[in-house]
Amino acid sequence: MGAVSTNDDETRAALAARYGLPPDAATRRRRRVLLAALALLAVAAFVVLAVVSTDEPVRADEAALTVVDDSAVEVSLLVHREPGTEAECTVLALNSRFAQVGVARVPVPASDERSTLVTTRVATTEPAVGARVQECHATR
Incomplete structure (x- = not known):
C-alpha cells in the first residue's frame, strides 16, 4: 500500500x-x-x-522547658499583649513523637508591660520532651 x-x-x-x-x-x-x-x-x-x-491581640513564645519528672514539666512562655490586658494561654506538653501528653490553661494577669514571662506546671500522662503554646486570647 x-x-x-x-x-x-x-x-x-x-x-x-x-x-x-x-x-x-x-x-x-x-x-x-x-x-x-x-x-x-x-x-x-x-x-x-x-x-x-x-494582627493577633495576644501571642506567646515558648521560652523554656524543664522536665520535672515523668509526670510533669514546667513551661515558661513569654506572652505579648497590650498593657493592661488579661489573657489566657493553652499550653500542650508533647512526647518524643509530638503527641499531646498534657495540657494546661495558663492565666496571664494584666500588666503595665507589653510582654510578661509566665511559668506553669503541666501534668503529663507520660514523659514529655517538648511543649508548645496552642493558643492565647484576651480574657478582658
Missing part, C-alpha cells in the same frame, strides 16, 4: 473538525488579561490574609 499525502489545507481542516478552531489573537489576549487579573487577586488575597493573621 502506498503512502497517502495531503496538503496543508486538508490537514488544517481535519484538525479543526476534530479539535475546533485555534483561538484568535483577541481571544488569547483576553485570556492573558484574565489570568493576570486572577494572579493579582490571588496576591492581594494572600497579603490580606497575612496582615489579618498576624
